[in-house]
Each structure stands twice: as structure tokens, then as C-alpha cells.
Amino acid sequence: MTEMKLLVVGANGGLGRQVVTHSLEHGHQVTALVRRGAGQVETPGLRMVEGAVGDDLAAVRRAVDGQDAIVSALGNPLWLKARTGSAVMARATANLVAAMHLHQVRRIAMPLAWGSGASRQHTAWPLKVLTRLLIRRDYQDFDTAEAILAASGLDFTIAYFGSLTDQPASRAWSAHPDVKPPRPWRSAAPTWPSAWWTPSNPPAPPPTASRSAARRKDDAPMNLTGKTIVLTGASSGLGAEAARLLSAQGAILHLVGRDEKRTKAIGEEVHAPTYTADFTSLSQTRSLAAQLADAVPDIDVLALNAGGVMPPRLTDDGIDANFQANALAPWLLMTQLAGKLGTGRVLLTNSRSHDNAVLSPHNLAAALAGEPRVSGHRTYARAKLAAGVLLREFHRRNPGVDVGDFHPGIMASDFGRYMGRTGSLLKTAARPFIGTPRQGAERLVELATRQQALAGAYFVHARRAKGSAQLQSQELGTALWEAANRATASVSNSAE
Ligand SMILES: NC(=O)c1ccc[n+]([C@@H]2O[C@H](COP(=O)([O-])OP(=O)(O)OC[C@H]3O[C@@H](n4cnc5c(N)ncnc54)[C@H](OP(=O)(O)O)[C@@H]3O)[C@@H](O)[C@H]2O)c1
Structure with missing residues (x-):
């Protein structure tokens, strides 16, 4: 030997x-x-x-x-x-x-x-x-x-x-x-x-x-050494697991979370800079975009993963909390960072539940205000549909940027936290039968890093799927873009 x-x-x-x-x-x-x-x-x-x-x-x-x-x-x-x-x-x-x-x-x-x-x-x-x-x-x-x-x-x-x-x-x-x-x-x-x-x-x-x-050759992952990835929702669940996986492949990570302690902990673990913002605040979201724009020369992948179901309420900006955190904030971040994306990629963590929602291009002000009043889960589904529509409208306006979204699977993450004790109990009981955050993270990493373009497709896990027909609606895309512009126009950066 x-x-x-x-x-x-x-x-x-x-x-x-x-x-x-x-x-x-x-x-x-x-x-x-x-x-x-x-x-x-x-x-x-x-x-x-x-x-x-x-x-x-x-x-x-x-x-x-x-x-x-x-x-x-x-x-x-x-x-x-x-x-x-x-x-x-x-x-x-x-x-x-x-x-x-x-x-x-x-x-x-x-x-x-x-x-x-x-x-x-x-x-x-x-x-x-x-x-x-x-x-x-x-x-x-x-x-x-x-x-x-x-x-x-x-x-x-x-x-x-x-x-x-x-x-x-x-x-x-x-x-x-x-x-x-x-x-x-x-x-x-x-x-x-x-x-x-x-x-x-x-x-x-x-x-x-x-x-x-x-696997087809063009399905192979890109070499991540030296690639810059901005990942939101990195403080917990699939985002934290994705940060670990991406870091192990040599990516330069910028990690975004809401909770400062948890976000810093994962940043220290993978040796990446961290940023915090609550996506139910437009000024904090703008401020985050400005910090990232200062810190990051170019972005290869923007992984818009933060989100979750929230109890129905209006934020201080007068917008439905689910809509703001899951649709408006990712849209704002993506548009504010468009100049950094060049020929990069935006990957949105969507949810299968978007398929049960419907948006009318003629009544978007109501959706932004959380009308008609329905459960947190239904406003969440509506928001995820809006996020997917805005993503594709972003691509129409920035054709150089590759975009796609995916349902990560039902995972035992901290997802149901707003349900308090009931959520924890349900999570514990369901854990043996549902997926893990790591599985969701693997799907995110696979799509974020594959060489073949996502080309506006929707994926369930990492396979192409149909999703709502409204995802591709240009009429809805234009109307939502205008509604998003109107809803965010008056709010400036919290740092200003
Ligand atoms: N778990 C599932 O079964 C499932 C199914 C379909 C889709 N998804 C989607 O998967 C993504 C990741 O969720 P997860 O399952 O990993 O849940 P999770 O463990 O609750 O993680 C959610 C992440 O999003 C961040 N976040 C939540 N609300 C935020 C807000 N208002 N402002 C800023 N950041 C916020 C959280 O930050 P803090 O921890 O710092 O608060 C955390 O980093 C979400 O977009 C969710 O909608 C999950």
C-alpha cells in the first residue's frame, strides 16, 4: 500500500x-x-x-x-x-x-x-x-x-x-x-x-x-466557483439548507433573512455576509435592495425564496401581509436589482397552492388590500400566483434574465409558524410523512444552478409542470406590474 x-x-x-x-x-x-x-x-x-x-x-x-x-x-x-x-x-x-x-x-x-x-x-x-x-x-x-x-x-x-x-x-x-x-x-x-x-x-x-x-449534458449544474448568489429566506427551512449546499459548491453567497439572530447564525456557518429585512415593510425591502446593490457587483442567481403563510392582516403600508411578503417584496427586490442581473437568473420559490387561486386584472387593488376576505392560506395562494405572474412580466421587460419558479414539495420546515402551538403539533405529527427542508433545498439548488435555461417554466420539485394558466397571462402581467408600481411608488428606503 x-x-x-x-x-x-x-x-x-x-x-x-x-x-x-x-x-x-x-x-x-x-x-x-x-x-x-x-x-x-x-x-x-x-x-x-x-x-x-x-x-x-x-x-x-x-x-x-x-x-x-x-x-x-x-x-x-x-x-x-x-x-x-x-x-x-x-x-x-x-x-x-x-x-x-x-x-x-x-x-x-x-x-x-x-x-x-x-x-x-x-x-x-x-x-x-x-x-x-x-x-x-x-x-x-x-x-x-x-x-x-x-x-x-x-x-x-x-x-x-x-x-x-x-x-x-x-x-x-x-x-x-x-x-x-x-x-x-x-x-x-x-x-x-x-x-x-x-x-x-x-x-x-x-x-x-x-x-x-x-441526465442530459445541458441539465448539468454550472460550476459555482466565483458565482454570486443572493438567497432570500436563508434563515430557516429550505433556504438555510440551500445556503449550506450552495456554499459547499464554492458559490459567493449573500444571505437574506428576517430574524437577525437566525440569519447571522447561518451566515457564520457558511461564511457569508447577511442582511435582514421584513418583507411586510416596503421601506425595509427598498433599504435591503439598496444595501445589496452597494455590496454586490453582479448577481448570477437571485433566489427569491422567502415567504410563507401569514394570518390575514393589513401591513403598515396598507397592503395585505401575504400579498406584500410573498409577491410585492420579491418583485421590488427583483426590479431594484435588475441592473445587477445582466444575463443572470431569478428563481422564485412558489407553491402548488397558487393553482387554486384566481386573479382578475380588473380588480387588483382589492387583491392588494386582501379583498375579498378569505383565510390566510387562500390569500397566500393568491399572492404566490401574483408572484409567478410578476416574475414572467419581469422577464418580458428584461429578456436577458432567465426566470423560473417551482413548488418545493410539502416540507416539515418552520412554514406553519403563524399557527402557533397548533402549527407545531401538526408539523410534528406530519413530519414522518412529508418531505424535509433539505429535499426542498436540493430542488432549489438544482434549478438555480443548472446550465439549461429555465425559460419561464414552472416546476413541481425539479420537473416541468403546468401550473396555473394565469402564470403566462400577459394582460394580467401588465396590470399587476402597474398595480405593484402604484402600491410601492410613495414608499422610500427606510435608510433615507
Ligand atoms: N414548507 C412547505 O411545505 C412549503 C410548500 C410550498 C412552498 N413553500 C415555500 O418555500 C419557501 C421557504 O419556506 P420554508 O418552508 O423553508 O419555511 P420557513 O422555514 O418558515 O422559512 C421561511 C423563510 O422566509 C423568511 N420569511 C418569512 N416571512 C418573511 C417576511 N415577512 N420577511 C422576510 N423574510 C420572511 C423567513 O425568515 P425568518 O426565519 O428570519 O423569519 C425564513 O427565512 C417559502 O416561499 C414558502 O412559501 C413551502
Whole structure:
């Protein structure tokens, strides 16, 4: 075996110690990234670098520099067991991937728990329920770590372990024959894992055909290194997951949220500048557009993802809150940033519910004022329809900019927050049966980054779909554009 330079992450843990010992025994040079290195006995062939892999990108970069491969032996302090400690896998993986791109290190091996990511569909239902309810935090973290790797374009190997023991090593092992590589469409030339481990099945050959091979060439994702992406609604749900995925692919991100603390937290995690604005305020939206215009030279993708169902009410601007946050604010941002978009792309997170709504071009003032009075869900649907119509009208006026919108799926995000306790209860009960924010994020990333133009299409998940016929109505587009102009004309930037 060729001697290699290996970085072992999580080297102080049970698995990590074994990896270090075996690697040294096989003559490899090992760097161990550990939180506390003081007091360690000096060992030939072993170098210690101190730093927290999830929080200290500078230390991660130092440790990754010059390695041939990375072996992660990280694990979360499982919430079910300890109920303490933060979930670290996704943050750690994002830092490792960023440092690997920087120092051109290609290979990484990582253990994840059986039942997470690509192994999930092969697990028994009691484990599925358990991992969705009791240890959801950890499994979401594992899922995100997997997605970051799958999106990284690196040569990665993931082993989905069952339970590990302290018994002496056995020579017998087995792997599940059916686990497929995670989300292969993301990786340009992935090296698939050679073994997918579970306790009871025979070893499988590595999968040979991937969906990426089947995808058309022009469907392939663009290289995001150096591309600027402005993402709204990045503080929660699918937006936060999308920020992680896009960051792992090297995009230059500008993240927008409403809640300052949550937005900053995700910005720190992916090392991106953040901005906050409440989209139910026209002056805050204008102010945000001005800040972005100052900060960003050109925008390759504007992902208008913020939104959600709000209780029916009029904002301080006298506009229905659902209409303002879901339709007017994205429109205002898009028009104010048109000069930065050049030949870029605008992708709107729409909702399937828009298909049940109807707008009359002759009565838009009423829709903006929340008339006729209906439930929050119905005004939301109306607003999402309006957002899709305005998007296409924007394209008619800015034909160089590619546009499209999509329904991300029904996801257990923070979407139903306005329903308070009822919303939380419904979310918990429905969680095992509906999608995850990560799945929605993967759809957003796929559409935002694909090379083929979206060309004004509407997608359900990432497939072209019909949507409301009104989406394409030019008469409605012109009328809505004028109504939006009228509604926003008198309100200036809150910073002015
Ligand atoms: N979840 C679903 O089942 C589902 C289905 C169809 C479509 N969608 C759409 O998917 C998108 C993302 O939603 P999600 O499921 O990820 O929900 P989420 O977890 O509630 O995230 C919504 C995001 O939008 C931001 N946002 C909400 N209202 C805002 C306002 N007034 N001003 C500024 N930002 C605001 C939130 O900011 P803060 O967290 O900082 O408040 C958050 O970042 C939305 O456009 C939603 O309409 C969701």
C-alpha cells in the first residue's frame, strides 16, 4: 500500500483512535485534528493540530493543507443519549469541503449513521419513525452532511454504520446491496463508495450507473466557483439548507433573512455576509435592495425564496401581509436589482397552492388590500400566483434574465409558524410523512444552478409542470406590474 498523508478528524473519539492507530501501523503519516491536544504523548508519524472542526475554519484549513485524503471519524453526541451538545456534522463537513477545495485535496471518507441520507429508504419503519421524531436533530444533521458531500464534486466515500461496539475487530463484514449513491446529479465525477455497511447483508459491488450519467449534458449544474448568489429566506427551512449546499459548491453567497439572530447564525456557518429585512415593510425591502446593490457587483442567481403563510392582516403600508411578503417584496427586490442581473437568473420559490387561486386584472387593488376576505392560506395562494405572474412580466421587460419558479414539495420546515402551538403539533405529527427542508433545498439548488435555461417554466420539485394558466397571462402581467408600481411608488428606503 502506498504511504499517504492522512488527516483524521474526530481523532480523540472511539472510532478516531482506531483509525489513527491503524493508519500509523500501515505506515501512513497522520495529522489529527483535535479540540484539545495538550498532554498527548508524542508519537512518530503523528502530528496534532488543535481546533474545533465545526467552528474554526482557519484550523481546518491548516490541517487539510498538504494531505492526500481526509478520514472523518466524527459523530454527534446523540441527542437521545445525552440531550446535550451541538450537532456538528454538517458544520464540520462544510468546513472540510471548503478547505479541501482551497488546498485541492480530493478524497474524503466519512461515517454516517445507518438510517440517514441514502440509507434511509432501506431502514425498517420503527427506525424511520425514531429518527424522524426522537433523534431528528441528529439525523437532519447527518442528512445535511451527506448532501454537502454529494454536492461537493469531491471523491467521497460514505459508510452508513449500524451500531459500533468495542469488541475485538472481526474480519467478517457485510454491506447493503441496494443503497444508491446520494443525489448523484450533484457530483460531476464522483467516486462511489466501495462498500455500504450494515450488519446483515452480503457486500455489494459499487454502483456503476448513476443518474448523473442519464441526465442530459445541458441539465448539468454550472460550476459555482466565483458565482454570486443572493438567497432570500436563508434563515430557516429550505433556504438555510440551500445556503449550506450552495456554499459547499464554492458559490459567493449573500444571505437574506428576517430574524437577525437566525440569519447571522447561518451566515457564520457558511461564511457569508447577511442582511435582514421584513418583507411586510416596503421601506425595509427598498433599504435591503439598496444595501445589496452597494455590496454586490453582479448577481448570477437571485433566489427569491422567502415567504410563507401569514394570518390575514393589513401591513403598515396598507397592503395585505401575504400579498406584500410573498409577491410585492420579491418583485421590488427583483426590479431594484435588475441592473445587477445582466444575463443572470431569478428563481422564485412558489407553491402548488397558487393553482387554486384566481386573479382578475380588473380588480387588483382589492387583491392588494386582501379583498375579498378569505383565510390566510387562500390569500397566500393568491399572492404566490401574483408572484409567478410578476416574475414572467419581469422577464418580458428584461429578456436577458432567465426566470423560473417551482413548488418545493410539502416540507416539515418552520412554514406553519403563524399557527402557533397548533402549527407545531401538526408539523410534528406530519413530519414522518412529508418531505424535509433539505429535499426542498436540493430542488432549489438544482434549478438555480443548472446550465439549461429555465425559460419561464414552472416546476413541481425539479420537473416541468403546468401550473396555473394565469402564470403566462400577459394582460394580467401588465396590470399587476402597474398595480405593484402604484402600491410601492410613495414608499422610500427606510435608510433615507
Ligand atoms: N414548507 C412547505 O411545505 C412549503 C410548500 C410550498 C412552498 N413553500 C415555500 O418555500 C419557501 C421557504 O419556506 P420554508 O418552508 O423553508 O419555511 P420557513 O422555514 O418558515 O422559512 C421561511 C423563510 O422566509 C423568511 N420569511 C418569512 N416571512 C418573511 C417576511 N415577512 N420577511 C422576510 N423574510 C420572511 C423567513 O425568515 P425568518 O426565519 O428570519 O423569519 C425564513 O427565512 C417559502 O416561499 C414558502 O412559501 C413551502
